Amino acid sequence: MNIKKYLSDQxxxxxxxxxxPEGSEPLVTQSTRAEFGHYQANGVLPAAKRMQVNPRDLxxxxxxxxxxxxxxxxxxxAGPGFINIHLTSDWLARxxxxxLADDHLNANRxxxxxxxxxxxxxxxxxxxxxxxxxxxxxxxxxxxxxxxFQGDHVIRQNHMGDWxxxxxxxxxxLEDRLTAENSLTEVELEDLEAFYREAKIRFDEDAGFADxxxxxxxxxxxxxxxxxxxxxxxxxxxxxxxEAIYRKLNVSLTHQHIRPESAYNDDLPKVVAELKxxxxxxxxxxxxxxxxxxxxxxxxKPSVVIVQKTDGGYLYATSDLAALKYRNDELQADRxxxxxxxxxSLHLQQVxxxxxxxxxxxxxxxxxxxxxxxxxxADGKPFKTRVGGTVKLAELLDxxxxxxxxLVEQKNPExxxxxxxxxARKVGIGAVKYADLSKNRTSDYMFNWNTMLSFExxxxxxxxxxxxxxxxxxxxAGVDPQNLSGELHLSESSERALALKLLQFNExxxxxxxxxxxxxxxxxxxxxxxxxxxxxEACPILKDGVDPVSKASRLLLCQFVARTLxxxxxxxGIEVMDRM
RNA sequence: GCGCCCGUAGCUCAAUCGGAUAGAGCAUCGGCCUUCUAAGCCGAGGGUUGCAGGUUCGAUUCCUGCCGGGCGCGCCA
Numbered sequence: 001m002n003i004k005k006y007l008s009d010q011x012x013x014x015x016x017x018x019x020x021p022e023g024s025e026p027l028v029t030q031s032t033r034a035e036f037g038h039y040q041a042n043g044v045l046p047a048a049k050r051m052q053v054n055p056r057d058l059x060x061x062x063x064x065x066x067x068x069x070x071x072x073x074x075x076x077x078a079g080p081g082f083i084n085i086h087l088t089s090d091w092l093a094r095x096x097x098x099x100l101a102d103d104h105l106n107a108n109r110x111x112x113x114x115x116x117x118x119x120x121x122x123x124x125x126x127x128x129x130x131x132x133x134x135x136x137x138x139x140x141x142x143x144x145x146x147x148x149f150q151g152d153h154v155i156r157q158n159h160m161g162d163w164x165x166x167x168x169x170x171x172x173x174l175e176d177r178l179t180a181e182n183s184l185t186e187v188e189l190e191d192l193e194a195f196y197r198e199a200k201i202r203f204d205e206d207a208g209f210a211d212x213x214x215x216x217x218x219x220x221x222x223x224x225x226x227x228x229x230x231x232x233x234x235x236x237x238x239x240x241x242x243e244a245i246y247r248k249l250n251v252s253l254t255h256q257h258i259r260p261e262s263a264y265n266d267d268l269p270k271v272v273a274e275l276k277x278x279x280x281x282x283x284x285x286x287x288x289x290x291x292x293x294x295x296x297x298x299x300x301k302p303s304v305v306i307v308q309k310t311d312g313g314y315l316y317a318t319s320d321l322a323a324l325k326y327r328n329d330e331l332q333a334d335r336x337x338x339x340x341x342x343x344x345s346l347h348l349q350q351v352x353x354x355x356x357x358x359x360x361x362x363x364x365x366x367x368x369x370x371x372x373x374x375x376x377x378a379d380g381k382p383f384k385t386r387v388g389g390t391v392k393l394a395e396l397l398d399x400x401x402x403x404x405x406x407l408v409e410q411k412n413p414e415x416x417x418x419x420x421x422x423x424a425r426k427v428g429i430g431a432v433k434y435a436d437l438s439k440n441r442t443s444d445y446m447f448n449w450n451t452m453l454s455f456e457x458x459x460x461x462x463x464x465x466x467x468x469x470x471x472x473x474x475x476x477a478g479v480d481p482q483n484l485s486g487e488l489h490l491s492e493s494s495e496r497a498l499a500l501k502l503l504q505f506n507e508x509x510x511x512x513x514x515x516x517x518x519x520x521x522x523x524x525x526x527x528x529x530x531x532x533x534x535x536x537e538a539c540p541i542l543k544d545g546v547d548p549v550s551k552a553s554r555l556l557l558c559q560f561v562a563r564t565l566x567x568x569x570x571x572x573g574i575e576v577m578d579r580m
Numbered sequence: 581g582c583g584c585c586c587g588u589a590g591c592u593c594a595a596u597c598g599g600a601u602a603g604a605g606c607a608u609c610g611g612c613c614u615u616c617u618a619a620g621c622c623g624a625g626g627g628u629u630g631c632a633g634g635u636u637c638g639a640u641u642c643c644u645g646c647c648g649g650g651c652g653c654g655c656c657a
Contacts, residue, residue, distance in 0.1 A: 004596095029596065032603095042599055045637075055637085079600050080637060124657070164657060261657090287655050297582045297653095309655045316657050343651055345584060373585085374650085411619060439593070442585075444650075446592065450606095455619045457605035458593080465619055473616055511596060523594070526604085537612095537621045544615085580619080 001095050001106050004028055004039065004507040007068075007085060011041045014065035018058065020047045030504070037076065037084035038500055044081045055081030092499045093488040099503065100560055105567060107506045110151035117155045117327045118144040120339035121246075121253055124161035125238040125260070126170060128192040129245050130390040131383050131447075132341075135372045138433050138573060139441060140339035141251045142518040143370070145571045150513055155331055156257040159323060160242070162235050163261040166196075168217035171230040172209060173199035178230075192238055193392065221265070221313075248397050250429060250573045264322035268314040271321050271360075272307055280358055286310035294353050295346070305350045320351045324367075325360040335366040337516060342371035342442065370516040373444035375436070383447055397429060403453055404428030411455075412580065423580045427461050428453075430574040434460035437572055438522035458526045463569060464576055466529035469536060470562045471578045473555070477542055481559045486552030494538040495557065498531045502560050505568065518572060525568045532561050 011026035027043035044062055048055035059081040066075060066083075074086040099106040120140020123129045148154045173195070202209045220227040239258065246253045272288055275281035281288050288308035295303035307318045327333045338348055348369045355361045375383045385391055405424035408415065415423065435452035439445040455461040474481050490496045501524075508524040511517070540546050541554045566576050 025597075027597075027599085029599085032595090032600070036600075040599085042597095045599075049637080082600070161657065166656090285654075289654070295583080295653095299582085301582090303583090304654050306655050311655080313655080315655070319657095342585065344657095346652060347657095349584095371585090380649095407619085412617085443593095444586080448592075451592065454606075459605090459619095461619065462605095465617080469617060469620085476616055507596090515596090517596095519594085520596075523604090530604090533620065534622090536616080540616070542616050579617080 001098065001503065002108060002506045002510065003087075003095075003503055004030070005510075007039050007041070010066060010068060010071075011043065011062070011083070014062045014067075015043060015047060017065040018061040020051065020058070020062075024050070031084065036078065036082070037074070037086040039085045039087070041083040041085065044083060048081060059083055087500070089490040089496055089499075092496060092503065093490050095503050096488050096499050096557070096560055100556060100563075105505060105563060107509060108150055113151045113153050114334040115153045115155065115332055116144075116147050117157055117331055117333040117336045118147070118339070119157045119159055119323075119337065120144070121242075121251075122159040122161065122340075123242050124164070125235055125242075126161070126164060126166040126192075127196050129242055129393040131375055131393055131396055132390065133393060134396075134432075135375065135436060135441075136339045136341070137246075137251055137253070138249065138436060139370070139372060139516075139518055140337070141253065142437055142521070142572050143337065143339070143512070143516045145252065145573065146509055146512050146518075146521070149567075149571060150509060152513075155333070156253060157323075157327070158253055158258045158260075160239070160258055160260040162238075163221075163265070163319075165214075165217050166199075167220060167231060167234070168215070169199045169203040169209070169213035170196065170234055171220065171227055172213045172216050173202060174230050174234055190237070190241075192241060245393055245397075248394070248429065249433070250575060252573070259323075259326075261316075261319050264319045264326070267322035267325065268318050271318055271325065272314075274360075275307060275354070275358055278358055280354065281307060290350075290354050292350060292353055295350065303346075303350065305354060307354075317347065317351055317354075320348075321355055321358075321360060324351065324355040328361045328365060333365055335368065336361075337368050337370050339370045339372070342373055345369060345371055368516065370441065372441045375447050376444050378446065378448050380446065397432065399449075400432045400453075401425050401428035403449065404431065407453065407455065408580070415579070419579070423577055426575040426577055427464060427580065430460035430464060430569075433572065433574055434463070434522065437518040438526075440519050441517055458522070460569075460574055461580075463525055463529045463565060464574075464580060466532050467562060467565045467569075467576045468578060468580050470532070470558045470565075473541055473558055474562075475578075477555065479555065481555075481562065484552070484555050484559055486549070486556060488556055489549065489553045491550070492535075492539055494531070494535040495554070498528075498535045498557060498561070501528050501531045502557075502564055505564050509571075521568060521572060525565065525572075528561070528564060528568070532565075 008026045008028040011028055015024055015026060024047040025043050026041050028039055028041045031037050031040045044059045045055050048058040056077060059077045063075050063077060063083060068075065071087060071091050072085050073088040076084045078084050118140055121133060121137040123133050144154045144156055203213055216227050220231055243255065272281065275290065281290050287306050287310050290305045290307060291302040292305065293302045305317050306315055308314055327336050340348060352367045361367065377383045383391060401424050404427040405420065408420055408423050408427065431452045438458055452459060490499050508521055512521045539554055541551055569576055
């Protein structure tokens, strides 16, 4: 049950019956204030304007046609022509019971599932993953999970950077280390960042090394066996590093989702040839370029996309085009999502435009750049180490767990060592992820240890805590939440508010899936946890004097909360625990 | 120079297609633990939504111009 959609359909019907012409939207939303009921329909105002009639008169006609006998206890016309709908407690209760009986919490399952390609994470394998990779990885993963939950067929694509020019110097350096130290083990490759720095220094300071590096790029791309073996060794180590991070982060990406840049090597000449055949590409200053009038400046000067360099080499625009073609032709995508930094906005718009022009992607396919901002430090500057270097993601996560562990030790010394480790891990990682996911994707955000780990307000620990309190009630009651029975009775206002919030899980997910905005789910879960805490304070469950009917009803409500919190957090890739 | 994004309470952030009196948290102040985990709950104060116009029944939201900040713009990715 999606209440918003249900009421929208009812109001749309009433609008038609009241003589409103086609094309008028019911505009049903959650009410902005409690006195305005649970939902409000705003569609009468624009409709009345178009019909040149008094909006309150029209609203009255629409209300007369609204068939919500068992659903609404009161339907009011307010202000200039808003329709306020107050739902009955009984209807809310029956819908809660229906959701509880469904292992999917009555969430929507798309009748016509789409094939959605989600392109996210995409680390550069030349280096270690750093904080700059966090947003793409966790935002993309959350959206992939939500779409999957709603029934879409999600194909994750980890477009790892394994083919840049840097690999020349990396394999040259690796080659020297292997011969110089006889049997270099993977151990020394483990610090990829240090290895990269060493290679870079040699490249900058040693002309001979630089020349050999450049030659190795050409040999590598030409299929030279020796260079490819070195390259493969390096890639294996780097991929293993990324996968360790994914496990630590509780991100659903695995080996099978990797389709790196090099996978498109053979397609690159074909892409350029096809663009030439269609006269989309022209030679300019020695390079193969596409001029796009679509992105011309005021003087009509078009923007430029280079697809092949003067020396014959290809660029990332070329492999992005090849990837689009693959996703259209082979993966049969209906929707392709790019979880990529906002700074790449122009690049992606250009690539999308070229792909459409060349017919690499059908018109029916939706191409969406899910852009996100930069992670800033407490001073509002891009997040760096004290000396100005990039912060390794692995170190950031370790610090989060360590900080969480210190807090757990202090707040709850009664936990066993095993429990403490588990709580520290789930809370620390959850805090980092939630701090990011809860901010609007499109803007930059401030990273602040104290705020995210304060365990107060809109944070992961607060949500996890709400879950543990509910679990604690089940333990105290000695019941198995799977086997609860009885009916729901919503007598207290905090119970009604909680029930309504619980039933809004679906419409929240619809919005998150459509707009690819995880922070909407975070806001929802925070409000749910907050409503749960209020309910918990106002409505005793196990205390003396609570009648059995209320007790059974409230336990059911608790179970609905627990399942929704757990599911919602799981969609964000955040784990819960029974006690903390 | 051109283009894109942003500017909301002291701070960090919300505001669902243009809807009613712009909401939370932190911080500040005041209450609530012999009773289901106080990592909590209840309450108070705090706003010319950068500025000036425009569109309209209605603008944080759309348009124009300024001011301020970030980012991008031919052979890296």
